[in-house]
Amino acid sequence: MQAMKSLFVCSFLFSFLSISTTTTLDTIIPSRSMRDGETLVSAGGSFQLGFFSPGSSKGRYLGIWYSVDIETVVWVANRETPLGDSSGVLKVTEQGVLVLLNSSNSMKWSSNSSRTAGNPVSQLMDSGNLVVKDGNETNPDNFLWQSFDYPCDTFLPEMKLGWDSSTGFDRYVSSWKSTDDPAPGEFSVRMDRRGLPQVVIMKGAKITARVGSWNGLYFAAYPYPPQTRENQILGRKFVLDKDEVYYEYRLLNTSIFSRNMVNPSGIVQRFTWVYQRHSWELSYTLQADRCENYALCGAYTSCSINVSPICACLKGFVPKSPKDWNSGYWSDGCVRKIPLACSYGDDFLNYTGVKLPDTSSSWFDKSRSLKECKGLCLKNCSCTAYANLDIREGGTGCLLWFGNLTDIRQFTSGVGQDLYVRLAASELDHIERKSKFNKKKLPGILISSAVLLVGTLLIGLILYIRKKKLRNQGVRSIDCTKHYLGEDREDME
Incomplete structure (x- = not known):
């Protein structure tokens, strides 16, 4: 499976390289920016960062997508501020801030890091996470900024859904307005912290569906038995302490691509990439029925x-x-x-x-x-x-x-x-008396039903035998009449 994943990634990278003017590696630094037409590619080749126009839109956005499927965008930087042409430039400043500039050098979007770095680097990780860090720093807790803290419509493995209790920072997923507009739509998936924290799906400020609270194994609304495929490919984690309350999942098999997303209609779905068919398979839909x-x-x-x-x-x-x-x-x-x-x-x-x-x-x-x-x-x-x-x-x-x-x-x-x-x-x-009464009545009901059934069968059998007997007697009477009439006819002759 790993070899198949690498084969597909390489084939897509080759096809993308053939239409892209320049492709950089997985990092940018203050002295090297990225322009529209160029891409960052994660070290393992799973994800790409570049500019795109969704659907029929003419606006240009900075986004991250899968290398095996460039149509599946999982994160957008300038969701509400599209560029009007293909002159966009992405830079990382000496202070460690990502900035997106247009043709007039005006800033259309930036990361909001409050910390600075001596040797700032922006890197696209193989998890799909775009980070800004200091030099070769590998501890996520020390990153200056990361896109995983600002999800769009897709909840990826290793993302957190929930709250940082000490700062009040909320990580949640929000739908696109439409397939042509990645701006935040009406629907979101959030961690509700009131009482025992639970995951809810909201339309504006109104709850439309409830994934529920965590019970140690799964969320209340979706109890997967241990043998299900979901539990074989996913590892789940729920943290609830004085500092944080969040949920995340990880892929037990790193050769698999899987993602959760909330579409513009507010439906939450999980998709898994099928290499053999070169397409996404719908694993489940959260709002599957009226209940x-x-x-x-x-x-x-x-x-x-x-x-x-x-x-x-x-x-x-x-x-x-x-x-x-x-x-x-x-x-x-x-x-x-x-x-x-x-x-x-x-x-x-x-x-x-x-x-x-x-x-x-x-x-x-x-x-x-x-x-x-x-x-x-x-x-x-x-x-x-x-x-x-x-x-x-x-x-x-x-x-x-x-x-x-x-x-x-x-x-x-x-x-x-x-x-x-x-x-x-x-x-x-x-209630208990009624239940006991019904239990006591049950044997009597079963016996009465059995007696009635046997009686019906016996009566049916008796009627059948009697009817058959009468039919036979009728045939004999006709034969006798014919015989009697035959003898009289001979005497008359």
Whole structure:
């Protein structure tokens, strides 16, 4: 596979070199700039940096693309300030700042490094990261600036999605306005830091879909079983501490190209490069069905794509607006049948295999046990549910919800998590009695059904035999009549 990757990269580089006036190496320095028509090529040949015009646009942009597919641009510098012609120049200053100049030597874009370097170098890494650093520095923490801190519509391996808690710096992915305009569009993929951090997809300031919180193995909305191809080619990492909260992934096989992107319509997709077909294969789409729409069913509901209707109230709850609910408008959600009794007389109903609710109004503690978690929830009248924070090693940590529970999904493939929803004890007793009653009735229903089936078969068999017997008797009667009439005819003659 590595040899095949190198072959494709080399063939594309050769074809690109044939149409480009000049191609530099992977770095530029203050004494050597890069003009439109020239490119930087990463040391391993995976990525190129150069000027391009997207779609039908006549504007010129500085961007990074794959060497195997020059049409797939993964990062753009001057997203909102295109150049009007092909006279653009990229330079790195003596202070270590990247600047993009037009024909009149006016600056159209620059990196915003606050630090300076004695020997500044700008280098295109084989990860697709454009960096500015001092000399031969290799520690990313010491880079003056890097494009990975400013993603566009593509989330690449080794990028971080999330926050630097100490500075408030936010790394997020934002869509293009259109296929012809790389300016930031309406949609973004971000880390929501409220409560337990979770990844959300937003349209402006409104959440449209929720990838969910991290449970130690995967995000709540996308529980990949261990044997899936995704887990065989990707290594995932989630960091949550006092300094940072972020998610990143890496390719376990470096000969593979894989990328996540949010398109101008707000759909998040993963693509993997297939060398044999020389094209991108769609690995998955995050918003694959209606249950992925954020809070489609409203509060205290669950969504299951395999049943109809797909929305259902949680046990112990009823539709807030029955008329709207019955007409297929579920956004108002459900309300409790019986109010909570606070710390006296409340208990919990366990839901298994679910996508955990929105964690923006939650609290968590990594050291608490599940039993302690239940006790903490009962002591707080506003607590509505609890669950394990981490599902590894049988489950550890405590996660509490306060207020409404929204955006729950019921999985059917043996994945998902346990969620304990708070109910009044009387309501829980009613649910348990009903469940036991149904369990007791089940054997009787099965026996009655079996007796009815056997009885129906016996009656059918008796009727069939009787009908056949009557038919045979009828045939014999006809034969006798014919015989009698025959003898009379002979006597008359």
